Each structure stands twice: as C-alpha cells, then as structure tokens.
Amino acid sequence: MSQQTTHGDDAPLLDRIRENPQPAIRWAAVAAVLLALQVGAVFAAMMELPPWDTIAGYVLGVPLLGALEPAFSAVAGVGDRLADVPTLLSRELIPNRGHRVGNGPVFETTIAGFDLVYWQWDGTFLGLPAAVAWFVRVALVYLYAFVWMGWLWKGYLVFRENYRYADWTPADDVIDRMRTHRWGQFGFVVITLFVVMALFAPALGPTTFDENIDKPYSHELEYLDKETGEVETTLVGNANLQSKSRGSGNENIGVGSYDEYDRWHPFGTLINGKDLFTFIALGSRVSLFIGLVAIGISSVIAFGLAMVSAYYKGPVDLATVLLSDSIQAMPRLLVLIAAAVLLGETWIADIYNGGFLLALLFGSWGWPGLWRAVRGPSFQVVEREWVDAARSYGQTPRRIMQKHMAPYVVGYLLIYASMSLGGIIIATSALSFLGLGITQPTPEWGRAISMGQEYIATQSWHISIIPGLLIVIVVTGFNALGDGIRDAIDPQSDSGGASGESAAAGGGA
Amino acid sequence: MSKPVYDQQETTTTDRTGETLVEVNDLKTYYGSEGGLFGGDPVKAVDGVSFSIEQGETLGLVGESGCGKTTLGRTLMQLETATSGEVSYAGTDITTLDGAELKQWRQNVQMVFQDPDSSLNNRMTIGEIVREPLDVHGWPTFEVGVQGVDAETVTVKGDMVRHVAEAEYEGSDLIVTKDAQLVHLRESAPVDSSEMTIRASERDGGVEVEVTVDKSKAQLRRRRVRNLLETVGLQEEHYYRYPHQFSGGQQQRIGIARALALEPDFVVLDEPVSALDASVQAKILNLLEDLQDEFGLTYLFIAHDLSVVRHICDRVAVMYLGNVMELGETEELFTDPSNPYTHSLLSAIPEPDPTVEKDRITLRGTPPSPRDPPTGCSFTTRCPMKIRPEKYRDIDEELWTAIEVFREVLRERVRAERTTTERIREFLDMDTRFAGIDEITEELFGDLDVPAEVETHISEAASRVADGDEARGRGRRRGEREGLSRGGVR
Known part of the structure; x- marks a missing residue:
C-alpha cells in the first residue's frame, strides 16, 4: 500500500478554531461578560475556600521554600485585591438591610382582605422595602445561574456545529433522550436550584452567617421604633432574643414576615430568633459538600475495585467480595457514631466543624453498595471481544480498563451515585438530629428539624417542616436525575429495580 | 457478487515459501486445571496438538462447535495460557514470553474476530479503533541502516528511529549513506522523503546520523489509519464515525484494518465471515486473499464452513475434541479424506443439486465431554468405521448398536451433574433419576437375541452400576469400563 498520499492531516481543535474563529469568539465574548459580572466573587472564593494559611504554614516551613515567602504574599495580595472587585450579585450592590423611615407608611390600602402597607425605607436597594430588595437579589442570582447554564449549552451546540469532526457521537443520543425525559428534567431543575443555593448561599440569605448566627453580639443594627418614631440602634443578639419563634402567644416570626427590628424573614425565625432562610442556605452548602465528598470517595473506591476485580477475576474478586461483605455486615449507624465520637477530638473533626469527618466516614463506609451496583456491568463488559x-x-491492563471498560460502567456509577447522594444527605441530617453530626455553629438542616420538633403542632411549624420538606424535595430530585441519566444512557433498562435500590440507600443512615 | 464464493474448482495459489513460520508442538490448553474449590477434571479444550504453518500459506482449521479450534487460535495469540507444549514463532517459543518481550512479539501477530459487532468498542470512533494498536506500540519507529560504515561505530538519533545492523537491511525502512544521502526508502513507509531531514556528522571516529521527521507521530498515525481504511475498502470520511453506523461487512473490514495496522506477518482469522451473509462473505474472503497477496501474510483460518475453507485455504486441519484428526493439502483432503471423521464431516456439506444422491454419514449422539475424553482415538465413541474384535464379528448389527448405546448411557450417567439433593438422596439410598439401570437394560436388549457370553457382561456391568449408585467414583467407573472391555464389547 502506498503511504505517500495527498490526504490532509487533520488539525487539532485549536487550529480548527483558528480557521473559523467567528462562532467561538462570539461565544467566548458573552461568557467573558458573564464571568466579569462575578469575577470578584470567584477570586474571593479562591482566596477563602482552601485553607491557604495552613498550606502556607506547611510549605514555608520547608527550609528552601521559605525564601519564596515574598512571592507568596505578593500573589496573595493580588488575589485579595481581585476579591474586592465589586460583583453584580453581592449584598452590597443590592442591600436588603435597612430600616423604615419615620412619618408612617407612604401608602396604605386593603385589597381583597390583604392589608398593603408601603413604607419608605432607608439603606435598602433603591429605598424599596427589605422584602422586595431581597427578592430582587434572589431572582437575579437564579437568573444569572440559568443564563450561565443556557450559555454553556449554547457553547456545546457551537462546538457541535462548527468544530466537531464527527457528525454524530453516542453522547448525542444520550442528550436527545434526556431532552424528552420530563422526570429527569424535573430532577435536573431541582438539583440546579439546590446547587445554586449552595454556591450563592452568602448572597441569598437576607442576613449573613457572621452577623446573625455566629457573632450576633458583635454587630449592631438600626431600626425604626414604631412607638417613638425614632431610629434606634441595638445589638443583633438583643434583636434576636425578641424575635424567637416558640409557638406560643406572640412569640412567633412566621414565614414571610418582618420582625420588630425591620428585618425580613422569608422562612421565619428559629427558636433562638436567628433567621431560618440564612440558616438553610448555608446548610445546603454543608449538605452538598458532605454529599459530594462522600460520594466522590465511595465512587473512586467502588469504581476502581469493580474494574480491577472484573479484569483479574478469581482471587482478586473473592478478596473484594469478602472485604465489602465484612464492611456491610457492620451496623453502619453504630460504626458511624463510634467513629464520630472516637475521631471527634482529632484535627480531622475540626475541618468544617466535623463536616469533613462525616464525609470521610460516609465515603469509606458507603462504597460496598456502589461497588455491588457496578460490579455486574463490569463483569459483563470485560467479556466483550474488544x-x-x-x-x-498488547494494550496495558490499565488502559484497557480506562478505554474499553470504564466508559460502559461509568454511566451506571453516575446513576447509583446520584441516587445514594440523597441517602447521604438524609443520613447527615439524621446524625445532626441526634446531635452527633455537624457541631454548632455551622448550620445543618437536620439541626433545624431537631430544634423545631416540639413546635410542629404550633404556629411555629415552619422550623421543622420547611427544612424537612426541602430534604424530601432534594432527595427526590437526585433520584429523578438518576432515573433520567439511566434511561438516557441505557434505554433498554427497566425502571423497576433501581428505585427500590435508592429507597434502600436512603433508609440506611 | 464479482466472484462466486463456492467456486470449488478454483485452486488457491499463494506465495508459499516453504519456510516454517509457526510450529506447534504437543500443545495443550486445559481450563479449570487450577483445581478450583472442588477440584475435578479440567476441560481439555486443546489436548496435544502438533502442526506447523508455512510462511505465506493459509492453514484452515475446521471442526464442529466446541472442538477447541477457537481455543487453539487464542492460545496461539497468547490470549489463553498454554498448559503444556510449545508454540514456536520464527524460532522463539512464545509460550514463555512475558512483559516487554511479549508486547514486542504481539506486533507480528494479529487476530480478526468472529463477531464484528462485539470486537469493536462502539464508544470509540473508527479512527480511534484502528489507531489504538499504533498508539500502544509507539508507532512509527523507522529502522535505519547506514551504508558504507561499520555498524558498531554508527549512532542514529531521532525520536522515531532505530538503528539496524547491515544484516537487516532488507527489512529496514530507510537506508542512508554516511554523507546523509538517502539511498532507499521502503515503499510502504509512512513518510515521504520530502518530509524528513537527515543530518550526519563525524564524531569520535564514528558517524552520527540524525533523522528528523517533519510530521508529528499523531499526524503520521492518523494518516496511516486513513490509508488502512482505504486499503480495506472503506472511505477516509469514515474516520469519525462509530461502529454501529456500519453494516456487518463494513465492521469486519474495520476489524481487518485494525489487525493490519502494525504490519503483522501472521493473522489468526477466527471465523471471520460466519457472522456475515453470503454475498458479504465473498467480498470479505476476496479482500483477505488480496491482502495476503499484497502483504505476504500468513493466515490461520478458523472456520466451520467447509466450502469457505476449500475456497481460501492451502492446507486444512480437521479438529475433533481437542485433537487434530487429519491434516493435509486442501484438495487432497476434500477429494480423498483418510480419517472417518473427516469423511463424515465432508458428507455433511449441502449439495446445491437436489437430484444428486449422496451418502450422508450421520454420527450417532454428541461428542463426549472434553473433561473426560475417551482413551485412544478421541473419535472412538462415535466412529462408524470402528473395527469389531475378531470374536464378535458375527454379532447381529442391531445388537451391536444396542451395546454402543448402552455404553453411551453409562458414560452419560457418570458425566451428569448431580445436585446437592441428589447427592443426599444417593447417600440415603433413596431413588434418584439415576436409578433404574435394569429398565434401561430391559429396554435396550429386551427384544434382542443376546448371546449368553455378551449377556453376562451386560448384567455384570448393570449390577456394578446399581451398586455404584451409592458411591460413584471414577475408580468404579473404570471398573465398569474394564468389565465391558474385558468382555470384548469394545
């Protein structure tokens, strides 16, 4: 065969973009604008999330690297300055904290039995009432998130139309099936709402963690005293004491109401007068963090073992079976409690108020279930002739697992992982409910439920019911998403067995 | 169809050199010989096979399903571990290779699989599939020979080249002089002479030659894949398509392109056309023949379709129960088979002309279990030509058949898997489905006129079986068999 040919050698993606840059540039420009709106927050997150001080402490402790300290602090300085760039969705740009201006309401009427009272406000966004200002901010946050998602989708389409060589790939079919799967889409929307809440938690709450939950006696607030008509100043802690929801008499700040201190509570207050919405928004971060870390650890272990035991079979498989069986034979809740108590005094428990420890425990105890779910498909695919x-x-075992087995099994893993994620969220809340999980003051949904359980039958029902309902909705969402992914990846599979699996996963705290 | 598939008159003439490429010596591949949890006999899939394959020929391997021909092919490919025996490829025993040596050797030997749908990973594009062997072996590596200087003093530099000594000039990709002049570039080399730069310099009394190629490895590989696709009759646009966008025949062409990617010498074709329909079969077979002529390939063609084998093979080996029963030149074997099994196999070829009267030899029963093959000739249990002992020549034909059936029943009973309940029932002396040897004897021999001598042997065997129900071990079964053999039923 003659090898000297005139075939064009094909170009890498960058060259393809260079050849026809128009669509890519157009897409990137809009994406850049979107990113610029929030660039300050992105950098703030980068400066805040990893424990830089600890890392620097370790790194600079090494003799030679100590010389790099100026460079480190320079980088840190730049990062801090970038973090200060104002962002569109910050509480500073659209503040909802303020107080009413004296002289009574500007406007007062009754429509269909509802009293509409409109006050002039001071300190809030455009002088709007605190509730409206908060609502504007929340709406903007979600709008921003959904625009981003839409734009990423658009980016995929641009790639597909302009830069991809293949006119069809198996992924296209998967996406097409997902597009007609309503239940899966419902799950997707719920999960998006949840993830956005977790990501933007500080901007979403009507107040902040620091001011309202962590250090209420270090912050002051101004409010209009309606009896005297004067603007007064008081400590947040004192205000909280006057805004408790304890069911009886006038001790209740319910869903969607103001307290005496001109503060807006979308979900009402907790029994100690702290804001429930702020608590829940921040709690969603904790739940998501624990869920993702735990499922990440489980997935890596389960997937690795499934690949190895399917490829090598025999004794390796037997050893894995024995290991997973012995782990599953242990009473999970008891082990979790024992480990949580045992490790409670160590440094691991200090990371994220015990959140990391919980994630670690759930992860290292949760893999047998996942492994069992992906073991079958792994054994199936290893028998294929390819x-x-x-x-x-002469392909190496590692590459065979990566290229020829993993793509067929990872779909199953995704399904079962998204389904057991709900179980982990429930389990975390259950442990917090028992007083074993995330410690004070880090907010956790389970603790709100446990706080409010005495008041369920009173007018302060919101303390337990709202976080409880949210857990149900989020877990359902994850299961729906898992169903959707499964049907999209493997249209032949029936939907009977897996939902039973998820129920089992959900119940096994 | 451009060419009739079953053109039996056509004789295949290929460039057979007479040099032996592959030699198989008493090769055995047993499954389950590791013992497992409960021990037991291993499955003797390949049980002592010897043959050799010449450079450039096509050796056919035929036999019914389960006779071990695929296992043999897989053992030759080192996909199964041989239990004993040796496979020597160009003088090296490959059953002892491992690690880097094995990987190196794998370049020379490739396989085309039976089911094209299953042998192509359908999450990868055609391009990726055909390219994978190239990626695995870091293809291309050009073999460079330097003319006119002592090979010892030459160093060759460059990230795609390897120096070869003078002895290998014939197979090397390019030959240069010590003045950096290109003398010879192999015609099928994946680069053009304009795409490479050769520099030479004197150093420490030696010569240093540096060969750089303008194209990256990835580009060369993609180009190679496109060429391969064309070679097997596909279009280069197919590069970015996925396997299931193709028909079965096209998929098999992709499988062939992948097998050819590393320019192998020996290709194992494991029933490459049996999953395809007849018109496509012809095309693939012709393609395989063309490729053999073009690249001088050696084929081991595994098949159960005898007319296909006759069409394409130079020599044919007939397998039965892990053994090669007969091996010979294709035409000789088809016109004048010497083994009874080959005879009966050939008699099963359908005749297109319905008016032709044909002597079909129908074999009784099924092949014995490969866990427990008969001693001696493995075909002995079903052989229609079996020679009776002198003493029993005059036994009635019907009775002889009944005795054979009786022997088969005994063998089946030993082979049958027992469930736990059946074991317990046996232990407790209760009835099992294995009971009732008397009824069987009655049914088989009841209507027949059994000579007294034969009668004693049969009843002796039957009573032993009846006893053996409690503790049925191999030893006792041996006893049965000997009991019968001594009686001369064999």
Whole structure:
C-alpha cells in the first residue's frame, strides 16, 4: 500500500478554531461578560475556600521554600485585591438591610382582605422595602445561574456545529433522550436550584452567617421604633432574643414576615430568633459538600475495585467480595457514631466543624453498595471481544480498563451515585438530629428539624417542616436525575429495580 | 457478487515459501486445571496438538462447535495460557514470553474476530479503533541502516528511529549513506522523503546520523489509519464515525484494518465471515486473499464452513475434541479424506443439486465431554468405521448398536451433574433419576437375541452400576469400563 498520499492531516481543535474563529469568539465574548459580572466573587472564593494559611504554614516551613515567602504574599495580595472587585450579585450592590423611615407608611390600602402597607425605607436597594430588595437579589442570582447554564449549552451546540469532526457521537443520543425525559428534567431543575443555593448561599440569605448566627453580639443594627418614631440602634443578639419563634402567644416570626427590628424573614425565625432562610442556605452548602465528598470517595473506591476485580477475576474478586461483605455486615449507624465520637477530638473533626469527618466516614463506609451496583456491568463488559482484541495487540491492563471498560460502567456509577447522594444527605441530617453530626455553629438542616420538633403542632411549624420538606424535595430530585441519566444512557433498562435500590440507600443512615 | 464464493474448482495459489513460520508442538490448553474449590477434571479444550504453518500459506482449521479450534487460535495469540507444549514463532517459543518481550512479539501477530459487532468498542470512533494498536506500540519507529560504515561505530538519533545492523537491511525502512544521502526508502513507509531531514556528522571516529521527521507521530498515525481504511475498502470520511453506523461487512473490514495496522506477518482469522451473509462473505474472503497477496501474510483460518475453507485455504486441519484428526493439502483432503471423521464431516456439506444422491454419514449422539475424553482415538465413541474384535464379528448389527448405546448411557450417567439433593438422596439410598439401570437394560436388549457370553457382561456391568449408585467414583467407573472391555464389547 502506498503511504505517500495527498490526504490532509487533520488539525487539532485549536487550529480548527483558528480557521473559523467567528462562532467561538462570539461565544467566548458573552461568557467573558458573564464571568466579569462575578469575577470578584470567584477570586474571593479562591482566596477563602482552601485553607491557604495552613498550606502556607506547611510549605514555608520547608527550609528552601521559605525564601519564596515574598512571592507568596505578593500573589496573595493580588488575589485579595481581585476579591474586592465589586460583583453584580453581592449584598452590597443590592442591600436588603435597612430600616423604615419615620412619618408612617407612604401608602396604605386593603385589597381583597390583604392589608398593603408601603413604607419608605432607608439603606435598602433603591429605598424599596427589605422584602422586595431581597427578592430582587434572589431572582437575579437564579437568573444569572440559568443564563450561565443556557450559555454553556449554547457553547456545546457551537462546538457541535462548527468544530466537531464527527457528525454524530453516542453522547448525542444520550442528550436527545434526556431532552424528552420530563422526570429527569424535573430532577435536573431541582438539583440546579439546590446547587445554586449552595454556591450563592452568602448572597441569598437576607442576613449573613457572621452577623446573625455566629457573632450576633458583635454587630449592631438600626431600626425604626414604631412607638417613638425614632431610629434606634441595638445589638443583633438583643434583636434576636425578641424575635424567637416558640409557638406560643406572640412569640412567633412566621414565614414571610418582618420582625420588630425591620428585618425580613422569608422562612421565619428559629427558636433562638436567628433567621431560618440564612440558616438553610448555608446548610445546603454543608449538605452538598458532605454529599459530594462522600460520594466522590465511595465512587473512586467502588469504581476502581469493580474494574480491577472484573479484569483479574478469581482471587482478586473473592478478596473484594469478602472485604465489602465484612464492611456491610457492620451496623453502619453504630460504626458511624463510634467513629464520630472516637475521631471527634482529632484535627480531622475540626475541618468544617466535623463536616469533613462525616464525609470521610460516609465515603469509606458507603462504597460496598456502589461497588455491588457496578460490579455486574463490569463483569459483563470485560467479556466483550474488544477487550480481547485490545489484549491481543498488547494494550496495558490499565488502559484497557480506562478505554474499553470504564466508559460502559461509568454511566451506571453516575446513576447509583446520584441516587445514594440523597441517602447521604438524609443520613447527615439524621446524625445532626441526634446531635452527633455537624457541631454548632455551622448550620445543618437536620439541626433545624431537631430544634423545631416540639413546635410542629404550633404556629411555629415552619422550623421543622420547611427544612424537612426541602430534604424530601432534594432527595427526590437526585433520584429523578438518576432515573433520567439511566434511561438516557441505557434505554433498554427497566425502571423497576433501581428505585427500590435508592429507597434502600436512603433508609440506611 | 464479482466472484462466486463456492467456486470449488478454483485452486488457491499463494506465495508459499516453504519456510516454517509457526510450529506447534504437543500443545495443550486445559481450563479449570487450577483445581478450583472442588477440584475435578479440567476441560481439555486443546489436548496435544502438533502442526506447523508455512510462511505465506493459509492453514484452515475446521471442526464442529466446541472442538477447541477457537481455543487453539487464542492460545496461539497468547490470549489463553498454554498448559503444556510449545508454540514456536520464527524460532522463539512464545509460550514463555512475558512483559516487554511479549508486547514486542504481539506486533507480528494479529487476530480478526468472529463477531464484528462485539470486537469493536462502539464508544470509540473508527479512527480511534484502528489507531489504538499504533498508539500502544509507539508507532512509527523507522529502522535505519547506514551504508558504507561499520555498524558498531554508527549512532542514529531521532525520536522515531532505530538503528539496524547491515544484516537487516532488507527489512529496514530507510537506508542512508554516511554523507546523509538517502539511498532507499521502503515503499510502504509512512513518510515521504520530502518530509524528513537527515543530518550526519563525524564524531569520535564514528558517524552520527540524525533523522528528523517533519510530521508529528499523531499526524503520521492518523494518516496511516486513513490509508488502512482505504486499503480495506472503506472511505477516509469514515474516520469519525462509530461502529454501529456500519453494516456487518463494513465492521469486519474495520476489524481487518485494525489487525493490519502494525504490519503483522501472521493473522489468526477466527471465523471471520460466519457472522456475515453470503454475498458479504465473498467480498470479505476476496479482500483477505488480496491482502495476503499484497502483504505476504500468513493466515490461520478458523472456520466451520467447509466450502469457505476449500475456497481460501492451502492446507486444512480437521479438529475433533481437542485433537487434530487429519491434516493435509486442501484438495487432497476434500477429494480423498483418510480419517472417518473427516469423511463424515465432508458428507455433511449441502449439495446445491437436489437430484444428486449422496451418502450422508450421520454420527450417532454428541461428542463426549472434553473433561473426560475417551482413551485412544478421541473419535472412538462415535466412529462408524470402528473395527469389531475378531470374536464378535458375527454379532447381529442391531445388537451391536444396542451395546454402543448402552455404553453411551453409562458414560452419560457418570458425566451428569448431580445436585446437592441428589447427592443426599444417593447417600440415603433413596431413588434418584439415576436409578433404574435394569429398565434401561430391559429396554435396550429386551427384544434382542443376546448371546449368553455378551449377556453376562451386560448384567455384570448393570449390577456394578446399581451398586455404584451409592458411591460413584471414577475408580468404579473404570471398573465398569474394564468389565465391558474385558468382555470384548469394545
């Protein structure tokens, strides 16, 4: 065969973009604008989230690297300055904290039995009432998130139309099936709402963690005293004491109401007068963090073992079976409690108020279930002839697992992982409810439920019911998403067995 | 169809050199010989096979399903571990290779699989599939020979080149002089002479030659894949398509392109056309023949379709129960088979002309279990030509058949899997489905006129079986068999 040919050698993606830059530039420009709106927050997150001080302490402790300290602090300085760039969705740009201006309401009427009272406000966004200002901010946050998602989708379409060589890939079919799967889409929307809440938690709450929950006696607030008509100043802690929801008499700040201190509470207050919405928004971060870290650890272990035991079979598989069986034979809740108590005094428990420890425990105890779910598909795919073909030309076991087995199994993993994520969220809340999980003051949904359980039958029902309902909705959302992914990846599978699996996963705290 | 598939008159003439490429010596591949949890006999899939394959020929391997021909092919490919025996490829025993040596050797030997749908990973594009062997072996590596200087003093530099000594000039990709002049570039080399730069310099009394190629490895590989696709009759646009966008025949072409990617010498074709329909079969077979002529390939063609084998093979080996029963030149074997099994196999070829009267030899029963093959000739249990002992020549034909059936029943009973309940029932002396040897004897021999001598042997065997129900071990079964053999039923 003649090898000297006139075939064009194909170009890498960058060259393809260079050839026809228009669509890519157009897409990137809009994406840049979107990113610029929030660039300050992105940098703030980068400066805040990893424990830089600890890392620097370790790194600079090493003799030679100590010389790099000026460079480190320079980088840190730049990062801090970038973090200060104002962002569109910050509380500073659209503040909802303020107080009413004296002289009584500007406008007062009754429509269909509802009293409409409109006050002039001081300190809030455009002088709007605190509730409206808060609502504007929340709406903007979600709008921003959904615009981003839409734009990413658009980016995929641009790539597909202009830069991809293949006119069809298996992923296209998966996406097409997902597009007609309403239940999966419902799950997707719920999960998006949840994830956005977790990501933007500080901007979403009507007040902040620091001011309202962590250090209420270090912050002051101004409010209009309606009896005297004067603007007064008081400590947030004192205001909280006057805004408790304890069911009886006038001790209740319910859903969607103001307290005496001109503060807006979308979900009402907790029994100690702290804001429930702020608590829940921040709690969603904790739940998501624990869920993702735990499922990440489980997935890595389960997937790795499934690949290895399916490829090598025999004794390796037997050892894995024995290991997973012995882990599953232990009473999970008891082990979790024992480990949580045992490790409670160590440094691991200090990270994220015990959140990391919980994630670690859930992760290292949760993999047998996932492994069992993906073991079957792994054994199936290893029998396919293309695996033999790959062995026949000398492909390494690692690459065979990566290229010829993993793509067929990772879908199953995704399904079961998204389904057990709900179970982990429930389990975390259950532990917090028992007083074993996340410690004070880090907010956790389970603790709100446990706080409010005495008041369920009173007018302060919101303390337990709202976080409880949210857990149900989020867990359902994850299951729906898992169903959707499964049907999209593997249209032949029936939907009977897996939902039973998720129920089992959900119940096993 | 451009060419009739079953053109039996056509004789295949290929460039057979007479040099032996692959030699198989008493090769055995057993499954389950590791013992497992409960021990037991291993499955003797390949049980002592010897043959050799010449450079450039096509050796056919035929036999019914389960006779071990695929296992043999897989053992030759080192996809199964041989239990004993040796496979020597160009003088090296490959059953002892491992690690880097094995990987190196795998370049020379490739396989085309039976089911094209299953042998192509359908999450990868055609381009990726055909390219994978190239990626695995870091293809291309050009073999460079330097003319006119002592090979010892030459160093060759460059990230795609390897120096070869003078002895290998014939197979090397390019030959240069010590003045950096290109003398010879192999015609099928994946680069053009304009795409490479050769520099030479004197150093420490030696010569240093540096060969740089303008194209990256990735580009060369993609180009190679496109060429391969064209070679097997596909279009280069197919590069970015996925396997299931193709028909079965096209998929098999992709499988062939992948097998050819590393320019192998020996290709194992494991029933490459049996999953395809007849018109496509012809095309693939012709393609395989063309490729063999073009690249001088050696084929081991595994098949159960005898007319296909006759069409494409130079020599044919007939397998039965892990053994090669007969091996010979294709035409000789088809016109004048010497083994009874080959005879009966050939008699099963359908005749297109319905008016032709044909002597079909129908074999009784099924092949014995490969866990427990008969001693001696493995075909002995079903052989229609079995020679009776002198003493029993005059036994009635019907009775002889009944005795054979009786022997088969005994063998089946030993082979049958027992469930736990059945074991317990046996232990407790209760009835099992294995009971009732008397009824069987009655049914088989009841209507027949059994000579007294034969009668004693049969009843002796039957009573032993009846006893053996409690503790049925191999030893006792041996006893049965000997009991019968001594009686001369064999």
